[in-house]
Amino acid sequence: MHKRLFIPGPTEVRKSNLEAMATPMIGHRFPEFDVLFKSTVEKVQKLLYTNNIIFVSTSSSTGLMEGAMRNCVSKRVLSCVNGAFSKRWAQIGEANGKEVDRLEVEWGKAIKPEMIDEKLKTGKYDAISIALNETSTGVYSPITEIAEVMKKYPDVIFMVDAVSCMAGTKIEVDKLGIDVVLAGVQKAFALPPGLAVAAISEKAMEKAKTVENRGYYFDFLVMKKYYDKWETPATPSISHIYALDKQMSYILEEGLDNRFNRHLKMAEYTRNWAKERGFTMFSEEGYHSPTVSCINNTKGFKVGDLNAFLAEKGAVISNGYGTLKEKTFRIAHMGDTQMSNMEELLSWIDEFLSK
Ligand SMILES: *Cc1c(COP(=O)(O)O)cnc(C)c1O
Numbered sequence: 583m584h585k586r587l588f589i590p591g592p593t594e595v596r597k598s599n600l601e602a603m604a605t606p607m608i609g610h611r612f613p614e615f616d617v618l619f620k621s622t623v624e625k626v627q628k629l630l631y632t633n634n635i636i637f638v639s640t641s642s643s644t645g646l647m648e649g650a651m652r653n654c655v656s657k658r659v660l661s662c663v664n665g666a667f668s669k670r671w672a673q674i675g676e677a678n679g680k681e682v683d684r685l686e687v688e689w690g691k692a693i694k695p696e697m698i699d700e701k702l703k704t705g706k707y708d709a710i711s712i713a714l715n716e717t718s719t720g721v722y723s724p725i726t727e728i729a730e731v732m733k734k735y736p737d738v739i740f741m742v743d744a745v746s747c748m749a750g751t752k753i754e755v756d757k758l759g760i761d762v763v764l765a766g767v768q769k770a771f772a773l774p775p776g777l778a779v780a781a782i783s784e785k786a787m788e789k790a791k792t793v794e795n796r797g798y799y800f801d802f803l804v805m806k807k808y809y810d811k812w813e814t815p816a817t818p819s820i821s822h823i824y825a826l827d828k829q830m831s832y833i834l835e836e837g838l839d840n841r842f843n844r845h846l847k848m849a850e851y852t853r854n855w856a857k858e859r860g861f862t863m864f865s866e867e868g869y870h871s872p873t874v875s876c877i878n879n880t881k882g883f884k885v886g887d888l889n890a891f892l893a894e895k896g897a898v899i900s901n902g903y904g905t906l907k908e909k910t911f912r913i914a915h916m917g918d919t920q921m922s923n924m925e926e927l928l929s930w931i932d933e934f935l936s937k
Contacts, residue, residue, distance in 0.1 A: 585893055588927055589900040590717045590746055590874040592768040592775050593917035599773060602828040603821040610820060616812035622823055623812070625830035626779055629838065630748070630763065632755035634781040637805050638826070640818045643745040643766035643778045644670070649800025650711070650762045650780070651675045653790040654739040657708040660685055660701050662693040664723070665716035666903050671743060672711070678797075683707070689906070690719050690876075692869035695727040702735045708789075709739040715747035717769075718903035720865040720876030720912065722747065729758035739789055745769055748779075749833060750845045750873040750916045761786040767822065770845070770873055772917030773829055777822040782806075832918075845872045848915035848924050855928045859935065864902075864910045873916035876902070878909065881935065885911045891934045897927055 587594045608614045623636045630636075639646050651659070651674050658681040661672035675682040685701055687693060693712055701707070710732070715722050725742070732740045741762040744753055748763070750770030755763055761783040768775035782802060790802040799816070808815045833841060852875045853863060864876040879885065885901040885908060892898055902910035915924055 583893075583896050585896055585898040586923065586927075588897060588914050588919070588923075590769065590912060590914040590916070591766070593770070593772050593914060594919060595772055595774055596832075596918055599825045599829050599832075602825040603774065605821065605824045607820060610813065610817050615820065618820075618823055618827055619812040619814075622827040622830060625827070625834060627781070628834060629830065630753055630755045630781050631757065632781050634755060634783050635787070635806065635809055637780045637782060637802075637809065638814065638818065638823060639778045639780070639800070640776065640814070640816070640822070641778055641799075642768075642775060643743070643764055644674070645800060646764040646778045646780045647671055647743060648674050648678065649797070649802065650741045650764065651678050651680055652795070652797045652800060653793055653802040654741060654762060654786055655680045655709045656789075656793045657681065658683060658706050659709040659711060660698070660707045662698065662710065662712040662723075663687070664691055664693055664719065664721060665689050665713065666718035667743060667745065668711070668713035668716055671713065671741075675711070690721060690864050691866045692721050693723040693728065695724065695731040698728060699731045699734070702731070702738060707738055709741060711741045711743070713743040713745075714753075715744065715751070715871050715873060717746040717871075717874055718876075718906070720863070720871045720874050721869050722751075722865075722871045723869065725753070725758060729760070733759060736785075739786055746916065747871070747873050750842070752838065752842045755781050759783075761789075767826055767829075770916040771826070771829060773822065773825050776819055777826060779826075842872075844921070845916060848919065848921055849873070849875060851921065851924055852913055852915055852928070859932075864906070874912055874914045876906075876910050876912050879911055883935070884908065888931065888934050892927075892930055895930045897930065899927070899931075
């Protein structure tokens with residue numbers, strides 16, 4: 583039996599989007615492709631409230647994270663680390679020979695604007711990386727306040743990993759002044775894994791022109807050259823782009839505000855459920871993620887036992903990340919998941935807990 587995915591990626595994919603991936607193939611230099619690509623890009627721009635260019639990358643999100651590090655950092659990057667994925671960005675910088683300083687806070691805590699201000703004041707940095715929605719801890723950092731601070735430092739490239747919240751929360755890229763914001767489509771976009779998207783500012787593109795050794799596959803300047811023809815440098819996963827174009831239509835049809843509100847409501851419902859059962863949240867109060875809840879396993883059950891129980895109902899949730907494996911459990915409420923799915927899931931977990 584198929585298990586409905588309540589894990590923070592991949593998420594459940596609707597059948598018609600799976601079917602879109604079975605569309606007969608076209609060539610990536612055909613005019614038909616340019617039409618498809620342009621249509622997809624324009625819809626993603628709407629989702630992100632931006633006029634910035636949109637790269638569509640045949641890779642997972644990590645590829646674009648590496649691309650951002652290689653293209654946008656020459657002096658020193660401030661990597662804000664509050665969990666596994668933000669840490670990954672620091673590691674990518676180091677692996678690419680960049681000078682990386684980590685701004686580390688305890689897992690479960692948010693990155694606060696004052697901390698960033700304090701560091702950037704030194705003038706040591708030309709870029710900053712942050713994971714807006716730390717999937718490992720269920721923490722959503724205060725992007726609006728952080729963006730305000732960033733406006734004081736116009737020479738610093740603002741790089742945001744929005745992998746597990748893009749298409750689930752409102753990210754007004756132009757208003758916030760984000761230079762690089764990226765995500766894979768297997769999370770809140772609710773598509774199969776294998777494609778990632780990013781919005782890149784003019785400022786980031788200008789910066790890339792000054793950076794050496796940008797690599798080959800993710801060289802932003804080459805990607806832009808092809809983007810200007812509604813194409814990609816190498817052969818993309820055309821099947822995925824068919825599905826993304828279709829899903830973007832569904833998303834815009836639902837209405838962006840409706841979609842974002844649905845995520846907020848499901849998150850609130852999940853947190854209230856946890857609270858009423860005597861659980862506590864792992865994430866800092868006031869900074870809970872709208873797309874994934876990381877809950878302290880205060881009852882000490884085995885997450886594997888819960889999942890074995892849920893498997894019989896046709897569902898699966900996630901254990902904690904890394905060392906948090908049994909200490910927390912994570913419930914994703916993102917993508918095309920509806921409130922009725924959450925009600926059903928949580929009633930099954932109640933059934934498990936009462937045994
Ligand atoms: C899943 C995730 C990633 C990694 O994404 P891939 O698509 O697997 O490369 C990075 N950052 C965050 C916040 C994530 O949730």
